[in-house]
Amino acid sequence: MMTDSRREFSIIQQYFAGLITTTSPAILLGPGDDCGIFSVPAGQEVCISTDTLTAGVHFPLDAAPAVVAQRALVANLSDLSAMGACPLTCTLALTLDPQSSTDVWLAPFADHLRELIDAYAIPLIGGNLSSGPLSLTFTVLGTVPAGRALRRDGAQVGDDVYITGHLGNAAGGLAQLQGGGSRSPVLLDRYQQPTPRLTTGMALLGMATGAIDISDGLLADLGHVAERSDVGIEVALEQLPLSGALLENFDLGRCREFALAGGDDYELAFTAGVAQRPSVAAVASATQVEITRIGRVFEGDGVRVVAADGQIVPVARHGYAHF
Amino acid sequence: MMTDSRREFSIIQQYFAGLITTTSPAILLGPGDDCGIFSVPAGQEVCISTDTLTAGVHFPLDAAPAVVAQRALVANLSDLSAMGACPLTCTLALTLDPQSSTDVWLAPFADHLRELIDAYAIPLIGGNLSSGPLSLTFTVLGTVPAGRALRRDGAQVGDDVYITGHLGNAAGGLAQLQGGGSRSPVLLDRYQQPTPRLTTGMALLGMATGAIDISDGLLADLGHVAERSDVGIEVALEQLPLSGALLENFDLGRCREFALAGGDDYELAFTAGVAQRPSVAAVASATQVEITRIGRVFEGDGVRVVAADGQIVPVARHGYAHF
Secondary structure: OOOOOHHHHHHHHHHHHHHOOOOOOOEEEOOOOOOEEEOOOOOEEEEEEEEEEEEOOOEOOOOOHHHHHHHHHHHHHHHHHHHOOEEEEEEEEEEEOOOOOHHHHHHHHHHHHHHHHHHOOOOEEEEEEEEOOOEEEEEEEEEEEOOOOOOHHHOOOOOEEEEEOOOOHHHHHHHHHHHOOOOOHHHHHHHHOOOOOHHHHHHOOOOEEEEEEOOOOHHHHHHHHHHHHOOEEEEEHHHOOOOHHHHHHOOHHHHHHHHHHOOOOOOEEEEEOHHHHHHHHHHHHHHOOOEEEEEEEEOOOEEEEEOOOOOEEOOOOOOOOOO | OOOOOHHHHHHHHHHHHHHOOOOOOOEEEOOOOOOEEEOOOOOEEEEEEEEEEEEOOOEOOOOOHHHHHHHHHHHHHHHHHHHOOEEEEEEEEEEEOOOOOHHHHHHHHHHHHHHHHHHOOOOEEEEEEEEOOOEEEEEEEEEEEOOOOOOOOOOOOOOEEEEEOOOOHHHHHHHHHHHOOOOOHHHHHHHHOOOOOHHHHHHOOOOEEEEEEOOOOHHHHHHHHHHHHOOEEEEEHHHOOOOHHHHHHOOHHHHHHHHHHOOOOOOEEEEEOHHHHHHHHHHHHHHOOOEEEEEEEEOOOEEEEEOOOOOEEOOOOOOOOOO
16 A cells, blocks of 8 residues: 655655545545555445556557556546446555656656546555656446346346447557558547446346446457357347448458457447347437447357358457467 | 457467366456456455566566465565455466567466466456567456555554564575575575465555555565554564574674665555554564564654664665665
8 A cells, every 4th residue: 555665755744635535435545555445335235357568568668648547547447337337446556667767657647647636536555666667557446236237147148238338449549550541530539538338237237137348349349248148149230330441541441350359449349138229229328328239149259240141250369368 | 458469369278277267255257358257255355466577577587486376475465465465366468578488487477377367366357468579467356444544654653663574684685595505494485486466465454554555675665564554653663583594694784784675575554553463473473573663653754763772773775775
């Protein structure tokens, strides 16, 4: 917990003081002790997820600190959204290269992190600051009513398969960043400033049978639902929700490749019984997020993509390999 | 949560399968979903702490993987002990250098981690495996009866100050490792295979007024208690508990320097009212840990060291600077 040298303490005081206020009644003790302490409301369970982003691996060494903060925290918040969990608190273990310009990096990082923490109501309860190659590990915690979490293993044969928002935008944005040609603000934003679908996830409690967030690519991530639920999942190629921005910048084949295998969209894929169609439409309306029905759950295994004529479409890539 | 490439999945399956069983009734969902899920017993609060160890900074690149596992997990468990918390669960974010010999490193690491998880009853509820410079971030969670946690801010003027075990052993072991001369197994063990004082911490609930674990050095760590409690702390130089092994290997001055400023002992320092002396003795006996009274809390600020004649001893070093 915020280990204790004077140098570290002064950095924490200077940059993180605004982050470490206890703004939630669940936070009983914030940073500055051996542990933070939080309470959990009766009838709730706690969802927890952790993710590391390392400079030079998950983001360029010269990435804007605000982008790093957002991508790192959202990757974790998205995991909470996929359980239907409400953000409770988080910790940050931050490793900074002492050779680099710590002040220039930390000021915009901490500023943006403060905005995110406020926006998503997930106060920082503790952390660790150490020196080494630049990397960040957020651990996020959220609450969910007991027994109600959206899990990967709940998809039922006959269920519909849905996706929030648009697919492939983040991959399109990344391709433009790496390609050096024209750049679409919509696509870049989805890659650099992704948003988690927390409100939608919570609204789906009691409605969705299974859920996952799209971090590695639709096919890879639906593959986990299929495997854990012991079912097969069929995706209709022509129902993939592609944004106007994506279609304006890439040909249709590339767009579909991004949508099927591109990571980092942080949209929610979920399954729900056919009887839930009106309820799902109501969630889309209430949470102001497009929700598109893209497929169905069948008795079998794996994920297959089908064209409008019912033919299975061969697909090569299966998402981004983290390791 | 255990991000999702096939390579990563196969590593997790191969090495961590034994770690990710849900052996506690509080663990409702282990790794393999977007989040792990746990429950918290009624009347309990949750303590949380996180710490990163990076190769080349916090341990040598060629450190034995079992030693790395132990030092990383114990650094965190020690934070739980300092709150009087009972281990509940943990996550591990592990970054491995893909250029190095992953298999040779992971097998002994995972084997020893499994032993630790069993020994301390802290099942792994999730994690993240990614590639990059070798580092580990554990986040540990423990439970404590509501409102009863041992905090740094509770020391009262007139309290006694105590320490568990011996001080300076880890620093002596590290000095021997770095010095290349003779090596004492007792000292090396405390550095390489530290143990957290979990049982003692829990036994001190309702008895100690303030507590901290010694990770940065006695003076530095007592300084945090003094500051947070708005009191001064006086340490009696001649009451520092020095082990026979330390005294056999270093002259008395060096031993005391290690005891006052050496880190990594992971002993507990705590304060308690004078009326609690028999109860503290009973805890020492019941938990089979030496507990030594080393000082007192006075109205004032800072930490001072006094000799037997009451003179203040000038002290230069103030613990290991992490950053």
